[in-house]
Amino acid sequence: MISLRIGRRDPLPQRERHKLGAFIGVFTPSILTILGVIMYLRFGWVVGNVGLVGALVIVVIANLITLITALSVSAVASNMDVGVGGAYYLISRSLGLEIGAAIGLPLYLSQALSVTLYSFGLAESLRIVWPEVPLQPTTLVVIFAVTLLSTRGASIALRSQLPVMAAIGLSLAVFFVGGSSGGHVPGSFLDVGGPLGFWAVFAVFFPAVTGIMAGVSLSGDLRDPQKSIARGIIAAVLVGFAVYLLVPIVLAFNADRESLIRDSLVWTKIAIWPALIFPGLWGAILSSAVGSILGAPRTLQALAMDRVAPRFLGRASARGAGPLAAILFSGAIAMAAVGLGNLNAVARVLTMFFLTTYGMINLVAGLEKLVGDPSYRPTFNIPWWVSFAGAFGCLAAMWLMHPLACVAAIVIELSLWLALRRRAVKATWGDLRRGLWMAGLRYALIRLKGTPEDPRNWRPNILVFAGEVERRPELVRFASWFSQNRGIVTVCDLIEGDLVEGDIAIDERREQMNQFLDVRGYLAFGEVHVVHDFEDGVVSVSQANGIAGVASNTLMFGWSRDHERMASYFRIMRQVSRLHKSMILLRHNPRNMLARTKHIDIWWGGLQQNGDLMLLLAHLLSLNHEWSNAKITIKSIASNELVQAETERRLAVMIPQVRIKAEQKVRLRSDDRPVIDTIHEESRDAEVVFLGLAQPDPGEEAEYAGRLAKMMEGLPTVVLVKNSSMFAGDLV
Structure with missing residues (x-):
């Protein structure tokens, strides 16, 4: 049996640490991931299948789960000195290293393979204007470009995203202006006569609102993570929620059902200047790839710092550009995944890994509040039952989206947890588990006090x-x-x-x-x-x-x-x-x-x-x-x-x-x-x-x-x- 003892070293050079604020470091990567490819290419399909009211209900349910998760993240982050690793750091410092690593390793793999998925998506979307573009070589070029950009440091990579944010904002503006004069009136606001049912459509849409961890993953690069994480992700969720409430209304009043279901580029038919939709679409896909290539290496770096991954992957660049070895390793994984071809089946399981992360964050926040350890004094408070509702929502969403992928993801994470327990990985920090057992023990002792003693017991x-x-x-x-x-x-x-x-x-x-x-x-x-x-x-x-x-x-x-x-x-x-x-x-x-x-x-x-x-x-x-x-x-x-x-x-x-x-x-x-x-x-x-x-x-x-x-x-x-x-x- 191997026994490892883990410390809290932070290897980031002083000149790179704590450089980013809430807007650049959290809000920007989060909102750019939320307002992504699903909004442009699948929102019309959602409205066409379930009608306007059905689409709005899906938007409300999905964003409610995401908002609760954002509140839970904010509460947990405001109670600790958040280090490198984002969601992995929060979970491992609350539920212990074994559980944190069992979630963190699949989370890292999901982030790394997401670079491949988004790069494939960008290459495919280029075929709209350039049908002969070679798919796999173009995907490799995109991965190489975003990996090279991330080696310059998170600050430079995120500031380069500001023009992308402007392009997305401009595409939304021409879409809303073009749609404001639309004369189509939906035949029925409750029209759900599409070929797919409500929950099948929900499963397609839900990944659109799961981008809040893109900002949390950069926790080690933030100037004040306790405040920045809460401000950045809550603002991103609320802005995304507002946009997602308006988009289906514009789509429903400007296109018939047939067009919404079959024409993935229905936005270009509504916008006042159709050509401006494409920069927003391509920018959204590219920004999601950049967010993933920034988040994945930092999750890997935190795993390496805790000796769950090889230690060399935790070393930061001498010139302060982040974990160079982890960045290059993540880029290599993304490039190798290009050879897999169609990643649609893998994408389902990857989405499940993201959702288990969100569910676990909600569980952590709820347990911390319910157990009531004296050390849990967050500056951002949320009732325990709200966090538990978010955890249940994540689990329900996983099951409704794809039961088999849900089971596969949970089995993989449980297997990792058992393997890590056998390695006897030990951490030097305290976590929630002792407080949880103490709360359970106190409850049991109080109940036992009122139970009479008897020979049979x-x-x-x-x-x-x-x-x-x-x-x-x-x-x-x-x-x-x-x-x-x-x-x-x-x-x-x-x-x-x-x-x-x-x-x-x-x-x-x-x-x-x-x-x-x-x-x-x-x-x-x-x-x-x-x-x-x-x-x-x-x-x-x-x-x-x-x-x-x-x-x-x-x-x-x-x-x-x-x-x-x-x-x-x-x-x-x-x-x-x-x-x-x-x-x-x-x-x-x-x-x-x-x-x-x-x-x-x-x-x-x-x-x-x-x-x-x-x-x-x-x-x-x-x-x-x-x-x-x-x-x-x-x-x-x-x-x-x-x-x-x-x-x-x-x-x-x-x-x-x-x-x-x-x-x-x-x-x-x-x-x-x-x-x-x-x-x-x-x-x-x-x-x-x-x-x-x-x-x-x-x-x-x-x-x-x-x-x-x-x-x-x-x-x-x-x-x-x-x-x-x-x-x-x-x-x-």
Whole structure:
């Protein structure tokens, strides 16, 4: 497994950083991508298929989703120091590097291949006036030109777009002037009699309004990204919305349905000067290609800075013209894609990648607001439910546009996420996920508080006092087996000393413990506590352990050959039993552990009510895959035949009732043979033996420990159990 740690370095040279304002850096690339080729060549087709009212409804729905996304982007961006990478940066710094990269890598590929798509579109549109133009060579020339322009820096490339914006504005002006005198009146404003349905037409139109990320992608080149992103993209969305509300009205009142559906150049029939439409059309396509070639390398640069992509791609040009290696690499990908020919099928999936990005941005903004981390203090606020509505709108649009492409995009991104998790890519920044889990935990604890405790819901939350856990891993292994992913295991290293005067590296020790537990695959939490006295320390830690009603209910120790240490355990057991905390002592003797069929013996008897907890722990042990074929046998020793028959009867009734697969065996006590010998004879071939603990009288703890040590001599692994639960006797 490869482990990478990521920092926040910003490699842009000082003279290139923070040069662009909201108009040039955000509004210009965004509006030029929004007012693109679909507006010129497909808007008439939209009106012809669904009628004027249907077209306006499509415009409103599509722009509403885009406006919500713009608001979400603005909110998230106003809460952080936005670096290089645009949408990828915002997502990765909120939802974590794995999710950010799973979205960012397809986003980058979509941006790079969009250069090819727009260049193809420009080459095809040139055939309107030059039918013999060679398609693929012209596409390569366009890609080479926009790539060369982008190497001069974002500022120069975007300022060169101002004449394009003027050409688009002029083409809109001649279109509106020409259409103002139109005499055609639509037969029906609700005329939807075209060959395609509403949502099929919506799918064709929606990519026209998904250009807001063109400006966000240049976040690393902005003078003040927190303010510029919000001002630029919201202005672009509102201007685009206004234009898109006017265009279908002009089209509907100046052309019949047949012309709108079949004539992609219907604009030229309406404009007062048709020739001025073409510069706007070509400029719109070219500006979209420039926006993509500016955005793609910066997304790749951010991925390289986070070591998701090769690091050399994150290096900026020495003369301050942006990430030169990433620009050239992106240009090369775009040129290579020319050989694929028709990219229409690929374009559907690319659109899905853009939409998953927009949906994820909405999700980030909604979660940030809902979780309410104290660090989330955006200067631009939006209600959480509005952002969630935008996320749902993006997902719905993906499905309605093309279900198969939607599923393909999500599967690809999920696969990337799983691959990145396996690489164990780590980031040094905090993100939203911890706050999200904390919010969920708080909600669960509040709900749990109002739920009464009941024996059927009891599960072992084990507090293991293991000392140096590296020397006693078997304690944690058995605790994990007993919890069986149903309880919480906490491993405590109790250090006797002075917290103030002692030189005790608590944080380092805790980190060592957690690393050891993670490497061994134990689902446990490491804790380090400094105490003046061992016994008092154990009792204090036992009382303090837990959070909001979820506390440890079982203490676990390893057996010690030192009888005085064992005596202290029994004195602790007396105190914690008043807290309704049970106790487990493990005497580990790992013989026969490799047997194919393991045997678990439970010695049932006495008046301590330990049997139900022993049976429950044995059952939980058998649920682990290492013990999947284990055979549980409840064994007992009867003083006479009458007691033997009664014990067998009670066990025969109990075992089916508790629904635990177990057998029983009741032996008669022999007058000339000690009980210990009978236990040894019956359990010598078992892998684990469960025995109950009694509470010794004060002052007799060491003597009791000696008797137990003698009884366990020659036995395999022994689990000694004292059931002090408030539900003792009812746990099974």
